[in-house]
Each structure stands twice: as C-alpha cells, then as structure tokens.
Amino acid sequence: MPSRTGSHSPAGTGKSLPERGLLLLMVLVLLEGSVLPLGAASSPDISHQKNVDNHKVEHEKNYTKKAFPVLDLDYHHIQTPFEISLWVLLASVMKLGFHMIPRLPGIVPESCLLITVGLLVGGLIKLAGEKVPPVLDSQLFFLCLLPPIILDAGYFLPIRPFMENLGTILMFAVVGTLWNAFFIGGLLYAVCQIQPANPSELHQLEILPCLLFGSIISAVDPVAVLAVFEEIHINELLHILVFGESLLNDAVTVVLYHLFEEYSAAGTVTVLDGFLGIISFLVVSLGGILVGAIYGILTAFTSRFTSHTRVIEPLFVFVYSYMAYLSAEMFHLSGIMALIACGAVMRPYVEANISHKSHTTIKYFLKMWSSVSETLIFIFLGVATVDGPHHWNWTFVTVTVILCLVSRVIGVVGLTCVINKFRIVKLTTKDQFIVAYGGMRGAIAFSLGFLLKKEQFPMREMFLTAIITVIFFTVFVQGMTIKPLVELLAVKKKQEAKRSINEEIHTQFLDHLLTGIEDICGHYGHHHWKDKLNRFNKKYVKKCLIAGERSKEPQLIAFYHKMEMKQAIDLVESGGGVNLPSAVPSTVSMQNIQPKKPPPAKPVEKALPKMTKGREEEIRQILRSNLQKTRQRLRSYNRHTLVADPYEDGFSELLIKKQKMIELEKKIQHMNNYLTVPAAPPDSPTMCRARLASDPQAYSSKPAADRVPTIQVDLASPQSPDSVNLMDEFRRADQQEEDQGLMMKPPSGQSGPNRPREEDRGREQQKMTRCLSDPGPSADEEEEDEPFLP
Amino acid sequence: AVGPKGIFRVIERSEQWSVGELEPEDFGAIRELSMNPIGDRIISAFFSPGKETVDFASFVRILAHFHPTETSRSRDGVQPEPANSRTRKLKFAFQLYDQDRDGKISREELLQVLRTMLEMQVTEEQLQSIAERAIQEADLDQDDAISFDEFRKVRGVDLIRDQIDNWEY
Numbered sequence: 033m034p035s036r037t038g039s040h041s042p043a044g045t046g047k048s049l050p051e052r053g054l055l056l057l058m059v060l061v062l063l064e065g066s067v068l069p070l071g072a073a074s075s076p077d078i079s080h081q082k083n084v085d086n087h088k089v090e091h092e093k094n095y096t097k098k099a100f101p102v103l104d105l106d107y108h109h110i111q112t113p114f115e116i117s118l119w120v121l122l123a124s125v126m127k128l129g130f131h132m133i134p135r136l137p138g139i140v141p142e143s144c145l146l147i148t149v150g151l152l153v154g155g156l157i158k159l160a161g162e163k164v165p166p167v168l169d170s171q172l173f174f175l176c177l178l179p180p181i182i183l184d185a186g187y188f189l190p191i192r193p194f195m196e197n198l199g200t201i202l203m204f205a206v207v208g209t210l211w212n213a214f215f216i217g218g219l220l221y222a223v224c225q226i227q228p229a230n231p232s233e234l235h236q237l238e239i240l241p242c243l244l245f246g247s248i249i250s251a252v253d254p255v256a257v258l259a260v261f262e263e264i265h266i267n268e269l270l271h272i273l274v275f276g277e278s279l280l281n282d283a284v285t286v287v288l289y290h291l292f293e294e295y296s297a298a299g300t301v302t303v304l305d306g307f308l309g310i311i312s313f314l315v316v317s318l319g320g321i322l323v324g325a326i327y328g329i330l331t332a333f334t335s336r337f338t339s340h341t342r343v344i345e346p347l348f349v350f351v352y353s354y355m356a357y358l359s360a361e362m363f364h365l366s367g368i369m370a371l372i373a374c375g376a377v378m379r380p381y382v383e384a385n386i387s388h389k390s391h392t393t394i395k396y397f398l399k400m401w402s403s404v405s406e407t408l409i410f411i412f413l414g415v416a417t418v419d420g421p422h423h424w425n426w427t428f429v430t431v432t433v434i435l436c437l438v439s440r441v442i443g444v445v446g447l448t449c450v451i452n453k454f455r456i457v458k459l460t461t462k463d464q465f466i467v468a469y470g471g472m473r474g475a476i477a478f479s480l481g482f483l484l485k486k487e488q489f490p491m492r493e494m495f496l497t498a499i500i501t502v503i504f505f506t507v508f509v510q511g512m513t514i515k516p517l518v519e520l521l522a523v524k525k526k527q528e529a530k531r532s533i534n535e536e537i538h539t540q541f542l543d544h545l546l547t548g549i550e551d552i553c554g555h556y557g558h559h560h561w562k563d564k565l566n567r568f569n570k571k572y573v574k575k576c577l578i579a580g581e582r583s584k585e586p587q588l589i590a591f592y593h594k595m596e597m598k599q600a601i602d603l604v605e606s607g608g609g610v611n612l613p614s615a616v617p618s619t620v621s622m623q624n625i626q627p628k629k630p631p632p633a634k635p636v637e638k639a640l641p642k643m644t645k646g647r648e649e650e651i652r653q654i655l656r657s658n659l660q661k662t663r664q665r666l667r668s669y670n671r672h673t674l675v676a677d678p679y680e681d682g683f684s685e686l687l688i689k690k691q692k693m694i695e696l697e698k699k700i701q702h703m704n705n706y707l708t709v710p711a712a713p714p715d716s717p718t719m720c721r722a723r724l725a726s727d728p729q730a731y732s733s734k735p736a737a738d739r740v741p742t743i744q745v746d747l748a749s750p751q752s753p754d755s756v757n758l759m760d761e762f763r764r765a766d767q768q769e770e771d772q773g774l775m776m777k778p779p780s781g782q783s784g785p786n787r788p789r790e791e792d793r794g795r796e797q798q799k800m801t802r803c804l805s806d807p808g809p810s811a812d813e814e815e816e817d818e819p820f821l822p
Numbered sequence: 823a824v825g826p827k828g829i830f831r832v833i834e835r836s837e838q839w840s841v842g843e844l845e846p847e848d849f850g851a852i853r854e855l856s857m858n859p860i861g862d863r864i865i866s867a868f869f870s871p872g873k874e875t876v877d878f879a880s881f882v883r884i885l886a887h888f889h890p891t892e893t894s895r896s897r898d899g900v901q902p903e904p905a906n907s908r909t910r911k912l913k914f915a916f917q918l919y920d921q922d923r924d925g926k927i928s929r930e931e932l933l934q935v936l937r938t939m940l941e942m943q944v945t946e947e948q949l950q951s952i953a954e955r956a957i958q959e960a961d962l963d964q965d966d967a968i969s970f971d972e973f974r975k976v977r978g979v980d981l982i983r984d985q986i987d988n989w990e991y
Contacts (some may be wrong), residue, residue: 533952544860592948592951
C-alpha cells in the first residue's frame, strides 16, 4: 500500500513532532481498520475470477478474449502474511508513537496504552463488520508470541541474585500460587452458593470449575510484570523476586489447570488424584528444567564448532531454545521453565564461544522479538476484549477482583513471616507491599481461559469477562499507580552502576574466604557446594563445551576483557575518534622521571606529540589517494561475508591507542604535579596479544607479540619524525600480516612508493580470503572513514 | 554465623588436635582448605602477628566476625552496633588483603591476591593491567594504594556486606 510508505516521511517542518506523530497514528489506525474490510471485499473478485476460469475451461469454444490484466488486485494470494505484517507494523508504530508524545510514557505504562490501542482497533474492526483474528485462543499465542519473551528473560536472567533468593522465589511461586488458587476458588464457590433469593446462574457453578477458575487467575504473569517493572527501575532484589515468581509459577499453573480441567467432568477429585497432582507437579517442573538443560548443553556444544561459520551462530541459540520449549510442551511439561533453564545453562558457554558480532545479534534479536511479542500480546488483548463473547455478572466479577487482591496480600504477608525466619536480609513491609502490589495478571490467564471448551464449561464467558476485568484492573490501576507508590514509599531503586572490576575481585575473594571458613568449621553450607560446582565446571564441563583456549580462561579475565571492550566502544562512540593529547608539554623529558616501582622490562609508553600542519596534510593526501584507488576495484560479492563494522575493526588499534591516551593523560598530569610516574600501564604487546587471543574472533594467528602495532614515539624529541614512525609501525605490521590469511588490515597510512606494491599484494590475498565466512575485517573498511587521524 | 552448632563442630575437630592450642599445621589438615586459593591467608589470619599458636578463645573470637550483625555478641567489649560489626567484618576481609598490616592495600599486595586467586593461569601483564584498573577505580586520593576507607566506598563492597550478612550457618 503505497500510501503507507508515503505517510512515513520524516517529520519535519510545519507541525511539531508530537502532533505530527499523533496524526500519523490516526492515519495508520484508520488505514489498518480499513484494510481488513478491503480484504473481505476482494474475495468476491476471486470467486468471480474462478467462475470465469471455470467457464474458460469448460467452454473453450466460447472463449471470449479479455483484456490482459496489466494491473490486478489479488489480495487473497497474500492475505495471511500481509495481515500478520500489518499487525506487527501497527504494533511497532504504536510503540514509536507513544514515545513521541511528551510526558505520557512517564505516567502511563506502555502496556496500558497498548491495550487501549487494541481496544480501538478491535472497535474499528467490529465496526467494519469483520471477524477478529482469533489470536489469543489458538496456538499462536503459546507457540509464537510467548516464547520470545520468555527466552529473552531466561537468557539474560541474572543468575546470582536468582540463585541467592531461590528459596524465597520458590516459596512465593509454589505455595503462594497454590494458596491463591484455593482461596479464590473456594471463596468464589462459597459466595456463589450464598445468593439465596434469586435463582441466579451462579448456583450452577460447581466447586471444580471454581477451583479451575481460581487456578487460572491466580498466577502472576511474567509478561505483565516485565512490562511494568521494567519502567519503574526497582532494586534488583524485588525485581528478581516478583519476576522469578512469575516464571516459576508456570509449573503450578499447568498442573492445576490440567488437573481441574480433567476432573471437572468427573465432578470429584479424590485424594489419590491430589497425590498424583503433587507428583505431576514435580515431574512437570523438574522435567521442564531437565529438558531445557539438555538443550542448553547441546547448544553450548554446537557452538563450540562454529568458529568457521559465524554467520549462523545466533540461529543455533534461537532454534535450540525454541525446540526446548516445544519439546517440553509436547510432554505437557512446563515450557517456560524449559526455556529459562535452556537460556541460563547455555549462556556462559555460548558467550565464550561465539564472536562478538553474534553476541550482539543474539542480544538485539531477542530484545526485538520480545518487544514485538509483548506489544502484540497487549494489542490482541484489547482486540479480544472488544470482540470476545462477554457475560457480565456483577457479583462474580467484583468478588473475583476483590478476592484476587485480598488473597495476594494475605499470601505475601503470611509467606514472608515464614520466609523471614530463614533469611538474613529480611523483607521489610515496604518490600512486601511491592511484591504484593506487583502481582499482575496478564494474557496467559486470558488465553488459558479462552482455551476452555464451551461444552464442558457453560460459564466460560463469565469466566472470560472476569479474567479480563482482573487483567484490566491490574494492568491499568496497579500498573499506573505503582510508579508513584514506589516514589512515595522511597523504595530502593536499581543501582545503575555497572559491575566494576573491584566488585568482581572482591566477590570472588569473599567466596573463597567464606568457603574457607566453612571448611574450617566443617560445615557444608551454601558456599561449599557452590565452590564444588565451580570446580566441577572448571575441570570438566568447560573443557567440553568451550572451544579452544578460552576453556581455561578464568572468569576474572573474561570479565576484565569484557569491560575493556565496553570501555573502548564507549570511548569511540563518545569521543568520536582518536583524540591525540595535543597539550603535551614537549619540555618534559623522560629522564627526569623515576618510576616508583620499576616494572619488569616494559616498553615505556610515551605520548604522541602534536604533528605539524603540513605533515598532517601530506598524510591526508596520501590516504585519500590510496583510498580512492581502493574504490575502483571490483570486489566479488558473497552473500555470506559480513561487512565490517567500522567501529569494530579498528578495535584493537583504538583499544590500545585509547587506553594509552587516557592513561598517559593521567600520568602526564601526575608528572606535572609530582614529577613521578607510577608503574607504566601494562599495555604491552603481550597484553594486547592476550587480549586479542581471548577473543575467538579471527584476529587470529599473530605469531609474535611484538608485531602488534604499537605506538612508540620518543617523547623527548617532540619534533621527531613522528608521522613516519607511525607509518613505519603500520608498514611493519602490514608486512607481517600479509602472510597470514584472515587478518585485520589496520587503516594503513602510506608514504613512499614502495607502499602501494605491498598494499596490492595484501589486497590480493584479502580478495581471495574474503570469500570465506566472517571474520569480518576486510579491505572494505578502508572505504569507510576510519578515524585514524584527527 | 557461628552459632552454637558451629562451635560444637569446631570443638569436635579440635579435639583431635593438640589440647588447647592450634597450630598452622592443624589447619593444613583440612583438605578443602588446602585446595582453597586463599587458604593460607585465612589460616594466617587466625594467628596474631608473631604468635605461632592460637588458643581456642581467640579462634572463636575471629570466627565471631561471621556472625550475623543483628545478634552478634561482641567479645571485645566493643558496642554491638550494626555499623561497628559490619566494619569489623570488612576490616577482617581487608586484613586478608593487607598482609603487612600497614592499613593500605598496595599494588603489590593486590597483585599477590590476584595471583593466588587466578592460580597461574594468566600472564603477568594481564595481572598488572587488572591490578592497575582496580586501583584506578578505587583509589580516590591518588596514593596508588587502597586504604580501608576507599575499600569500603568501592562500589560493590556493599554487596560484600550483604554477602557477609547473608552468610548463614
């Protein structure tokens, strides 16, 4: 629909941005609503077409020549994918729109807005007289919309806080949900029986359907919790408590749902059934985790061998996880727990094996899919509300809502009293309030209700209405008010700070310390087993699942490398290029400086003094001319090569340079003050080699450490042939790197006639090697504006 | 926390050893402790500088550091305020880093700790850079060492406090 793309033109002059955005939204929503009737309208065309064809076939003699259809509308042909895409597009544009409206995202959580949009769209569709796509009842929800969200949650689950609070989480998830289900179900039944005067339909409600309803509505929904908690930035403990509970209660919900559904036909549940239910619960949850763990290990193992086909690495992660989910669902085990287990188990090993790019891909794909899924779920919730058969019964609905709240509060408070006996860091009243208030219901409850069969449950519509009311209540009322309440109660917020290296060191140190103390006292506690698990992991598991060198890499080093990479990326993005410290006082001579602790044989880092203007121009000229040459050569195109990312390729250079610059600036300030220099930063080539070697990306085969391009300029002579030195460095590096196949070609500065020849040879080799799979760094990078010189 | 149960276990073990006093070798008999990278540091923490043996009272006194803050009964007459107890715990941990007891974790001491924890799996340069970075992050007064106050202020040491508190018998 060409008009759509037209309306996507960037907002510019004229109206201000938010208004324009709103206008866009209106237009799009109207278009959306109008497309579906259009779809319906076009089908008569098809039937008409078919008739014509039939006529054509049967009465060949009476073939009347029609004009050849130059332009034909065949909507039916593409209907399903088109509508799916339309929905996804609508969802995404809505998301865009919300953030353009000023102040709104702060007040109303996104989920509310999305449901409202869903209501609007559903209303439009109903007005158009069309049938709403039955999304929330079919397998589409459970098979397509839910897994991405859960996988995203599981893959990025913060393991340490989760494990530390596992007891609490399990208590809330299992005992809390059970309590909720029975309390709500039981009391509802009691209330239903009360009405003596009017022979209302409520009397027909048996105990088992009530309990079934209770079990459906008692489960805290991960999607809703995620949607709301993400925006309030609450402290990690509370977040993991509520979120963990919402994930782990899936097993309970599955068991209860199936139990009551099965037996509500029979009408009674015996003790044996209850006992079987408990066993079933254990099977469902542990089985789900086992399935997930198996698939996680498979993924980790597969990722060990992907060093030559980096392009499909993310695919393994996604497909294996999805299969874990499907396998668990096949056996009626808890698919959610399988996904969580799979993501959590595979993550440390996969991340050690895959390339940096794949890691980024996985991260962003997961975020993208889960975001779209979440949006779609809320929109469909709104649509289904408008559409679904409703049966409003004041008593039932209000009692349900009240009971939900009451049971949640009682459950949380009661459980906390028990839990606090076992916790050192106790849950305060504020914490309890947030946990209770954060228990939101969502689309899972609705879908489970939708899946009920009408024949078995004549009260299905009443259930659905009540479920929707509860969902609306929790999402709108609780979702909107939780943020002000958090502010009001001054609940501790999330620390935005990233983990520092100190934290890592001290945490590990303390683990060892506490393990040691435990050993002294002969007490086999928490730390002891954790230590044993770590040892086992290091000794056996890592060797199997992680490729090559990295299997021996200690956690601290891996963490350190990650931090360095992150810092380098941040520096490049913020600084916008290598910033040479131009204010280096050239009078400072290194001879005056005594290092405090003489480090064992390190190259002394020195600053790059300022280059003269003329020299700079010369260098620019040379670069430009050689870059132009590059452009004219034809390259073979191969779909499988990943084009280099300019930021990422100059990485090791920038990393080294940046670090040196920063540390050097500090040192120079020191020097100015104290005339002493602490030990030189250990950015020696060996360090760089170690750093690079730890990245399994093919910055491969650097045979000798000293060939890594290092900037070594003599500070004492500021007017030294510095630019030539730089060139020399890279020339040297280039020379050696030519012999190797896959390599990184640094942004080469060239001077002198002999350069082009070497360069050509280098390019030839690169041309050949480009056809191999990723490692990305290719000669293409030279076409991009490498921030080599200021 | 060293509750009554813990003390009984300790007594059980110490009964095998020489009466009344413990020596470093006795600690060495604990197998898991020898596998622990910082095992010797922990052992030496029990012995006051210069002394070769530790008597039972001092032993338990040190273990009392790991009692949860709220119910800790201080044996030294120091008031059992939460801040103080926490401070004592942190001080204990700090002293494990600071072997020469000069009140600062110097770069060398940090390097030693890293070396023992990483168990020779890394190159010297890597260690140096990590130590460098750690000191950069923590060192507020630019004296190239981490004092106790800087140690406490390090982002993440609060987590250690919580960890110490969370540690239960």
